[in-house]
Amino acid sequence: MTGGGAAPRSHGRLSISASRQPRSLMDEQPRLAGRWTARVITLLPEAFPGVLGLSLTGRALAEGLWALETINLRGFGKGRHRNVDDTPAGGGAGMVLRADVLSAALDEAAAGTPDDPALWPRLLLSPRGKPFTQARARALAAARGVTLVCGRFEGVDERVIAHCGLEEVSIGDFVLTGGEIAAQALLDASVRLLPGVLGNAASIEDESFSRGLLEHPHYTRPAEWEGMRIPDVLLSGNHAEIARWRREQAEALTRARRPDLRDAPGSKAVPR
Ligand code: SAM
Numbered sequence: 322m323t324g325g326g327a328a329p330r331s332h333g334r335l336s337i338s339a340s341r342q343p344r345s346l347m348d349e350q351p352r353l354a355g356r357w358t359a360r361v362i363t364l365l366p367e368a369f370p371g372v373l374g375l376s377l378t379g380r381a382l383a384e385g386l387w388a389l390e391t392i393n394l395r396g397f398g399k400g401r402h403r404n405v406d407d408t409p410a411g412g413g414a415g416m417v418l419r420a421d422v423l424s425a426a427l428d429e430a431a432a433g434t435p436d437d438p439a440l441w442p443r444l445l446l447s448p449r450g451k452p453f454t455q456a457r458a459r460a461l462a463a464a465r466g467v468t469l470v471c472g473r474f475e476g477v478d479e480r481v482i483a484h485c486g487l488e489e490v491s492i493g494d495f496v497l498t499g500g501e502i503a504a505q506a507l508l509d510a511s512v513r514l515l516p517g518v519l520g521n522a523a524s525i526e527d528e529s530f531s532r533g534l535l536e537h538p539h540y541t542r543p544a545e546w547e548g549m550r551i552p553d554v555l556l557s558g559n560h561a562e563i564a565r566w567r568r569e570q571a572e573a574l575t576r577a578r579r580p581d582l583r584d585a586p587g588s589k590a591v592p593r
Contacts, residue, residue: 334429337370337382337389357515358388358466359508360430362423364405364473366391368501378509381518389508394418397425406474415475423470423481430468443487445470445477446500446507450489453507455530457490461507462514469507471500533583535574537567 361369369391370382381387398405399422406416427443434441441464444450461467470477470487482489492503513519529536540551554566575582 334390334392335366337374337391354385354388356385356388357462357464357512358390359512360390360392360434360466360468361471361504362392362394362426362430362469363471363501363504364394365471365499365501366393369505371501371505373505373508373512377518378512381512381515384517386517387512387515392426392430394422394426397422397429409475413475417475418472418477418481420478420481420484423477424485427468427470427481427485427487434468435465438486438488440465441467443468443470443485444490444507445482445487446472446492446503447477447489448491448494448496450491453490453492453510455510458507458510458514461511467508467511469500469504471504473499530582533575534571535579535582537570537574 363369370379370389373379373389374382378387382389394405395403397403399419404419405422406418409415409417430443439460442461444467446469481487490507492506497503514525519525525531527536540555544551544556552566554562557563
């Protein structure tokens with residue numbers, strides 16, 4: 322691993338592709354070869370690709386359908402111990418990521434990327450952020466790439482958020498220890514929408530959130546299990562009836578569990 326040496330610049334970045342041997346995952350590669358690229362600023366670069374290196378996202382990574390680069394925040398730390406954090410101004414518990422340290426890492430991450438945040442958003446994973454949604458995953462997949470900042474400790478100096486135009490994004494109303502798991506969730510949701518990553522594109526159309534609805538229930542063999550039968554309509558072979566049943570089930574589930582979804586902006590809700 323690089324990142325802890327004396328060189329002050331370009332020392333914390335690694336490109337990642339999927340491989341059967343985890344230690345050979347980290348190879349220096351040319352940057353931005355026209356592929357959708359995620360740049361992740363983190364204190365734990367070894368957490369990547371993590372689950373993203375497996376299954377569909379891992380295969381897509383190995384095939385070059387997307388690229389993943391980590392930037393080790395530690396490499397921009399100050400002093401002999403490469404400190405990246407300090408005590409909170411005004412007192413209180415925990416530590417705060419320093420603005421100057423994160424800003425230097427963001428400068429490194431910006432190399433060769435478009436300035437337009439629609440083409441290349443710069444996101445800080447944060448429980449204070451705007452909720453991450455399927456619509457946002459679609460927008461990210463339509464961009465050229467994304468820079469993600471994984472927070473740690475109590476928080477991030479507010480000045481670097483404002484100065485570098487970081488947009489805070491949350492993956493849910495709970496508090497994680499750090500942003501790495503959140504970054505992987507966000508990347509998984511976005512990467513699977515890139516062209517060629519999912520084999521059966523039709524499954525995206527029907528799945529939860531795509532039309533402002535939760536998905537209908539699924540069944541498979543055996544036809545009867547623990548006294549419960551697969552609904553007759555699904556075995557009828559009548560495709561119009563099956564589509565109607567699924568639609569009604571999806572609407573009923575959504576009404577019961579997530580009545581907010583159908584009115585959500587960008588939900589693509591079909592007319593009631
Ligand atoms: N003190 C912060 C607060 O109350 O909002 C929580 C900091 S948390 C312990 C450390 C880091 O984990 C955050 O900076 C963020 O990067 C990440 N994190 C925690 N929960 C998250 C969530 N729900 N969504 C996205 N990132 C999260």
